Amino acid sequence: MSSQVQGTQTFDKAKRAKIAFSEEAMQTVQKIIKRYPEGKQKSALLPVLHITQAEFGGWLSPETMDYVASVLNIKPIEVYEVASFYSMFNLKPVGKCLLEVCRTSSCWVRGSEDVVNYLEKKLGIKEGETTPDGMFTIKTVECLGSCGTAPMLQCGASFHENLTFEKIDTLVEKYRSEGKQRSYTDLDYKNTL
C-alpha cells in the first residue's frame, strides 16, 4: 500500500516536472497578477485557470492545478475548490471543440432541443460525450446571453447564433478540417450571426 502511494507520488512528481506555461503564457500571467494589490495575487486565479486550460489540452488535471497553485503561491485546495465551482472549467478531458448549446428559455422556445438532437445524430454521440476521434464534445449549458439571436452555441471564444441545420453542418465541417483545439482565450474568435 505504502509503496503504491509512494509510486503515485513519484509518478505525479515526474508528470509535474514537465508542466510549465509557455513563455508567452507566463508573461500574460505575470501581467495579470500586477492588476491587483500586493499580496492579492489569488485574484488572478480565474483568468490564470482559463490560460491553463487553453495551454494544457482544454481541461484542468490535478497536476496542472497544483502547478497553478505554485505559480500563484496559494494552496492546491484553493485552486481545486474554485476549479470545481465554475462551469467553464473542465475537470475531465473534452474534445478539441467543445460545442456548448444554450438550452434556457429563449433558446428553448427557438429550437435548442432540435439543435442538440441534430448534433447528436450528426456526430453519433450523446450530449456529454466526445467523438472517438477526440474532436467534438456536446454539452448543454445555461443562458449565454444570446437570447435575441437564439438558438445558439458557443465553441471556444466564438458565438454561433441564429443557428440553422445548414449553419451547423458548415461549422462542424470547418472545425473538423482545421482540427484545432478551441479555447475561450482564442484571439481569432469569429461570431457568426
Added chain:
Amino acid sequence: MGRKLLLQQATVPGIEKLEVYRQHGGYASVEKALKTMTQNDVVEEVKKSGLRGRGGAGFPTGMKWSFLAKPEGVARYLVCNADESEPGTFKDRYLMEKTPHSLIEGMITSSFALGARTSYIYIRGEYFYVSRILEKAIEEAYAAGYLGENILGSGFSHDCYVQVGAGAYICGEETALLESLEGKRGNPRIKPPFPAIAGLYGCPTVVNNVETIAAICPIINMGGEEYAKIGIGRSTGTKLISASGHINKPGVYEIELGLPVEEFIYSEEYCGGIINGNQLKAVVPGGSSVPILPAHLILKTDKGEPRLMSYESLSEGGFATGSMLGSGGFIVYDETTNIVKNLYTFVRFYHHESCGQCSPCREGTGWMEKILHRIVEGHGKPSDIDLLWDVQRKIEGNTICPLGDAAAWPVAAAIRHFRSEFEEYINHPERINEVKHYYSVNQLQGA
C-alpha cells in the same frame, strides 16, 4: 421615435475606436467632471438624475454612492458588474461590444466621483471575446491620457482592469462577484457589512451594472435635472431592453421609461409583433427571475390601465397581478408555448446555478426541478402542483442572497396564472408534446 442616450451611436462604423468615439462627443463627461466639477458635484448630479440601478434591483444609484465609506488612507474600489447572466438579458453584452468606450468613460467619471484609484470590470467568462474589445478600448484610453496618472492634469489618477469570470450566474450577485474577483468560489456574503463598508479586499466598494455606469456619461453631460425629465415618475431616463422569444424583431432596444408595453411588443420600431401572426400568450418582462404574466395582465394592469415599461407600472398589483422591470430581459411567448416546460428550463437553470450555501435553495431548487421533470415527462401527479407551491414558498426569503427568491418567483407565478395548464399536462400527459413550436422547426431548416 424614442430618445437614445446610450445607443445613439451604436451603429456608427468604427465607434469602438477611441478616435471615432471622440468625434461623436465621447469622453466629454470625463473632461467636464475632472476639469469643472468636484467629486461631490458628480454625486449630486447622479442623485438629481434619479438613476436607478439597471442590473435588476433598481436601487437609486446616487444613494448607493453616498453610502460609500471614506476612511482615511483606505483604498476605495468601483467594480462594474458585467456578469450579465439573467436568462433573457443580453443588453450589456451589446453595449460593451458596440460602444466599449461608453463603459470606460463611465468608469472613469464614476471612479472620480467615488475617489477610487482602481476599478475592475468583472465580465462573465462566456463573454471572453467582449473582454478583448474592452481591453483594447482601455489600452486606447491609456494612450489618450484618459487613464493612468494625473488624468487631463486634474491630479486624479485611475487604473481600470477587466476581469473574466468562469461561468457562474451567482457571480452577478454583488458579494459573490467580489468573492470571485478575489479568486474564490462565488458564495454570496452575509450582509451587513455591505460592500460600501467592506467590499473588495475588505475595502469600501461600489458595485454597479454596466448600463448604470454607461448612463453616468449622459447624466454628467446634460445634467441630472435634464436627465430626470426623461421617463415617467420615479422611473427616469432610458432603459435598455433585451427582447427575445416569439417576436419578429428580437434585439436590444433603448426605450424611454414609460413606453406602453403594447407599443413595445407590436410596434415596428421595437419587437414588430408576434411571429407568424400568432397570439401573445405570456411575457417575462424583466429576466427569468421575475413573475411571468399572461397576455391580458402584461398589456393592462388589473385596474384596466395600459401597462407601461417602468419600474412602477410593471410592478403594479404586486405579484398577484404584476411583475417587475428587473434587468429588462423581455421574453415573449406565443400561443404555442408550453408554459410548464418553459418553467422547467428556468428551474433547471436555478438548480444548476445555486451556489449550494443555503439548504433551502440548494435542496429546494433540486426538488422543484425533479417535480417539474416528472410532469414534463408525463408522470406528474395531481398533488405535484401543491407540492411545487409548498417548496417555492419555503425557499423564498430563507436564503442569504436573492437567488432563492429568484428561483421561487417564476414557479409561483406560473402556478398562479397557468394552473390549469399544469393540471392539463398531469391529467393528459399525451398533450405535453402536442404543440410543436412552429417557428423553431422552420427557422432551423432555413425557411
